[in-house]
Amino acid sequence: MRILVTGATGQIGSELTLALRRRYGSENVVAAFHRTPLPPPLKDSGPSVRLDVTDRAELEEAVREYKPNVIYHLAAILSAKGEENPAAAWRVNLGGLYNVLEVARAGGVRQVFWPSSIAVFGPKTPKDNTPQDTVLSPTTMYGVTKVAGEYLCDYYARRFRLDVRGVRYPGIISSETPPGGGTTDYAVEMFYAAVKGERYTCFVRPDTVLPMMYMPDCLKAAIQLMEADPSSLTRRADYNVAAMSFSAEELAAEIRKHVPSFQVEYRPDFRQEIADSWPRSIDDSAAREDWGWEPSYDLSRMVEDMLARLKRRLQAEL
16 A cells, blocks of 8 residues: 655644554655655655645646555645635645545545545534534635535545545644644643643633544544445545544643643633534544444543643653
8 A cells, every 4th residue: 555645744644644654664655745844753754745735736746656546635724724814725725635636536546535624514503413414504714615625525436436535523632743723722722831831821712612532533533434344434525523522621620630730711712703613512423333433532531641742742852
């Protein structure tokens, strides 16, 4: 198996690339990056290529050179950043996906993984236990590109029989990369502040509840879905996946069990409106039934592991 990972320096890509290299062999997983330089763990552990997914010619050249039969397409502009520059979000998120699907179709790529998001939901969507099939009413350009992307992936699967798969990720919490412009970034920022002994100013209300997932489960969902028997799948790139839901204050309280002096004040900004449009909890029964999805981390286990990992990483950087 030969794999190309776009967006390999992003929050998910930086850890998924390494996980794929451990699983399939370092020489078989190519890290594609755009502007951000490759950190040593990625640079030193396998092949890489500089690539702008909005440039079809660059993408075609990378596929010709490395001959991947699987692409994990993770390059994207996230929700909050997308509201600052909607045109760029459209160009990268949807234009980049279109290029990947077209190049995959023409270049003999067998499988494509593309992550959707809970941003496809909106004010008209049920907030609790949000169904797999429901009203999609995004309020952000990021969400608009994810809805359009789900339909585009479905089209390529039906029209060209390209094996496209993906999940609707909730907020992702990771110790390895700093926040990248998402509405759920407050969760990661809390951990950084707590470990550094700093007071944190949260940009959502304390009672804001959102679905979240710890990075090990995020990686597990992607790899498990891509390895699933295609005959068991009833969907393409829109599987709901869930792990835990909690409020901002519940997260702060759990962190205080380990860092009693941690303090948070709440000053909601424009991201509060985005968060209010998203679900509080997700029904992921289709993923559980079709390919055996089951998360490994709940809130308490995630907080304990996240703090330990982040402390080790920050101390190593001193």
